[in-house]
Amino acid sequence: xxxxxxxxxxxxxxxxxxxxxxxxxxxxxxxxxxxxxxxxxxxxxxxxxxxxxxxxxxxxxxxxxxxxxxxxxxxxxxxxxxxxxxxxxxxxxxxxxxxxxxxxxxxxxxxxxxxxxxxxxxxxxxxxxxxxxxxxxxxxxxxxxxxxxxxxxxxxxxxxxxxxxxxxxxxxxxxxxxxxxxxxxxxxxxxxxxxxxxxxxxxxxxxxxxxxxxxxxxxxxxxxxxxxxxxxxxxxxxxxxxxxxxxxxxxxxxxxxxxxxxxxxxxxxxxxxxxxxxxxxxxxxxxxxxxxxxxxxxxxxxxxxxxxxxxxxxxxxxxxxxxxxxxx
Amino acid sequence: xxxxxxxxxxxxxxxxxxxxxxxxxxxxxxxxxxxxxxxxxxxxxxxxxxxxxxxxxxxxxxxxxxxxxxxxxxxxxxxxxxxxxxxxxxxxxxxxxxxxxxxxxxxxxxxxxxxxxxxxxxxxxxxxxxxxxxxxxxxxxxxxxxxxxxxxxxxxxxxxxxxxxxxxxxxxxxxxxxxxxxxxxxxxxxxxxxxxxxxxxxxxxxxxxxxxxxxxxxxxxxxxxxxxxxxxxxxxxxxxxxxxxxxxxxxxxxxxx
Numbered sequence: 001x002x003x004x005x006x007x008x009x010x011x012x013x014x015x016x017x018x019x020x021x022x023x024x025x026x027x028x029x030x031x032x033x034x035x036x037x038x039x040x041x042x043x044x045x046x047x048x049x050x051x052x053x054x055x056x057x058x059x060x061x062x063x064x065x066x067x068x069x070x071x072x073x074x075x076x077x078x079x080x081x082x083x084x085x086x087x088x089x090x091x092x093x094x095x096x097x098x099x100x101x102x103x104x105x106x107x108x109x110x111x112x113x114x115x116x117x118x119x120x121x122x123x124x125x126x127x128x129x130x131x132x133x134x135x136x137x138x139x140x141x142x143x144x145x146x147x148x149x150x151x152x153x154x155x156x157x158x159x160x161x162x163x164x165x166x167x168x169x170x171x172x173x174x175x176x177x178x179x180x181x182x183x184x185x186x187x188x189x190x191x192x193x194x195x196x197x198x199x200x201x202x203x204x205x206x207x208x209x210x211x212x213x214x215x216x217x218x219x220x221x222x223x224x225x226x227x228x229x230x231x232x233x234x235x236x237x238x239x240x241x242x243x244x245x246x247x248x249x250x251x252x253x254x255x256x257x258x259x260x261x262x263x264x265x266x267x268x269x270x271x272x273x274x275x276x277x278x279x280x281x282x283x284x285x286x287x288x289x290x291x292x293x294x295x296x297x298x299x300x301x302x303x304x305x306x307x308x309x310x311x312x313x314x315x316x317x318x319x320x321x322x323x324x325x326x327x328x
Numbered sequence: 329x330x331x332x333x334x335x336x337x338x339x340x341x342x343x344x345x346x347x348x349x350x351x352x353x354x355x356x357x358x359x360x361x362x363x364x365x366x367x368x369x370x371x372x373x374x375x376x377x378x379x380x381x382x383x384x385x386x387x388x389x390x391x392x393x394x395x396x397x398x399x400x401x402x403x404x405x406x407x408x409x410x411x412x413x414x415x416x417x418x419x420x421x422x423x424x425x426x427x428x429x430x431x432x433x434x435x436x437x438x439x440x441x442x443x444x445x446x447x448x449x450x451x452x453x454x455x456x457x458x459x460x461x462x463x464x465x466x467x468x469x470x471x472x473x474x475x476x477x478x479x480x481x482x483x484x485x486x487x488x489x490x491x492x493x494x495x496x497x498x499x500x501x502x503x504x505x506x507x508x509x510x511x512x513x514x515x516x517x518x519x520x521x522x523x524x525x526x527x528x529x530x531x532x533x534x535x536x537x538x539x540x541x542x543x544x545x546x547x548x549x550x551x552x553x554x555x556x557x558x559x560x561x562x563x564x565x566x567x568x569x570x571x572x573x574x575x576x577x578x579x580x581x582x583x584x585x
Contacts, residue, residue, distance in 0.1 A: 045429075048433040049432075049433060050429055050432050050433050050583060051583045052583065070435050070437070073433055073434060073435040074435045076433070078430075078433050080426060080429045080430065080433075081426075082425075082426040084425075084426060084427045084429060084430030085427070086338070086342065086425075086427060087425070088341065088342050088345040088346065089338070089341065089342075093341070097334055097337075097338045098434075100329050100330075100331060100333075100334035101331050101334055101335075101431075101434045101435070101436055102434065102435060103331065103435070105329060145430075
């Protein structure tokens with residue numbers, strides 16, 4: 001449904017996105033993950049034909065963003081970073097205006113209006129001026145705007161910003177319900193959101209895609225060891241040594257609270273029963289034992305930090321080497 | 329309803345919800361009324377002088393010359409000051425409130441947006457000008473004058489206003505700051521005005537005529553005097569088309585930044 005091939009966008013000397021390639025299948029929900037300024041919004045703006053790419057091609061539903069912008073725009077419902085609402089209009093007037101811009105008229109328009117107002121539970125504010133609504137309601141009006149014409153492709157730039165927790169869950173449910181019939185790209189820097197609603201995650205950092213996979217596989221791929229956390233009631237001085245002696249345990253880190261430890265174990269081995277046996281036999285009073293899985297958050301931090309390291313200027317390294325040589 | 333009509337309707341709604349139209353309209357109508365009152369007063373004073381000279385005979389004063397020509401001529405400066413205030417929000421506000429991105433990603437063409445916005449503000453201007461017809465209508469009850477130069481004067485005011493509004497629309501597309509937009513269009517309008525002075529420096533040479541042609545002054549003056557010349561109509565028509573075209577280019581180019 002969406003095919004992005006080697007897209008680059010430069011602003012003067014600054015490269016906002018660099019040879020980004022990805023695709024979204026019909027009915028798939030894709031999360032675009034990255035720190036602020038990573039190039040998420042730029043990519044979305046290119047896809048919605050707001051701005052052209054410097055290089056590369058982007059196609060939406062078979063139409064080229066550069067050559068057939070009107071066709072592309074018809075296929076897309078877009079929610080920009082800031083909800084694009086007119087404060088002087090009421091919710092109903094605004095959505096009517098949006099519908100007319102999209103060429104929807106007559107009874108079709110009023111049924112589309114009712115449907116999107118119903119979907120986003122805007123019935124109670126239907127005739128209120130948008131200027132008087134709270135941030136959360138404006139965000140929902142923005143979403144209603146994107147959904148109004150029931151587009152096959154939805155591009156949502158941080159759709160849950162400004163909503164309260166209950167609304168966030170509702171919007172996530174809404175996006176999940178759109179999967180299957182709609183292709184959705186949503187950008188976010190809230191990681192649990194990506195895990196909750198998306199089948200696939202693209203992590204972008206400093207304009208480049210650094211990882212692309214399902215949330216589960218991403219964390220599996222980047223996990224270098226199994227981690228187990230235990231909490232003991234009593235911990236004599238030798239307990240850390242005894243834990244370390246268990247075959248397969250690579251490292252033991254004392255936790256913050258007394259009696260809790262984080263054990264790093266060999267990849268692919270579940271040592272929980274062994275650890276439990278040692279703890280019980282030693283009468284330490286085992287209170288808690290659980291595996292710690294790597295969250296998307298860890299993956300994200302690891303990947304973006306990794307990138308930082310790559311971008312360290314090589315001159316610094318060279319000068320360090322030469323300094324060492326002169327000392328010798 | 330077509331997309332252009334939808335934009336016109338939305339813009340009109342925006343104008344009437346904000347205080348701009350009421351304030352600008354009140355000032356415009358008040359100044360028009362005040363100027364009419366003053367010129368009628370001057371004309372009356374002149375009539376009394378004439379009667380004294382002719383010792384009792386009824387003096388024939390020409391309201392067309394003494395009132396309406398002066399009135400329409402004075403309206404130039406009023407339009408230069410007032411119309412940028414009407415146009416300043418058209419694109420600048422969209423950009424400030426980030427609705428510009430929404431418009432640009434809607435399946436409509438840029439020229440539809442430009443035309444929709446121009447037509448909406450032009451309709452408001454037409455409404456304001458229409459209200460001023462009350463002044464000659466009232467004067468008609470008390471005196472006798474020729475309506476034809478008044479109609480051409482009104483045609484001049486409508487054409488001049490349309491040109492000014494297109495310059496203002498262009499200035500509004502340049503920035504996201506409404507005050508900057510108003511000042512830029514104000515500056516542009518004054519500059520085009522002063523080009524007439526530059527032209528007169530060159531005298532009645534080809535260069536002088538060409539330079540004067542660029543300014544709206546001589547074209548407007550001829551219409552106010554009651555002369556309909558196709559070259560003047562062509563001037564306003566092509567000036568309007570040029571400004572709308574430039575606005576289109578500016579709006580288009582903001583996508584590349």
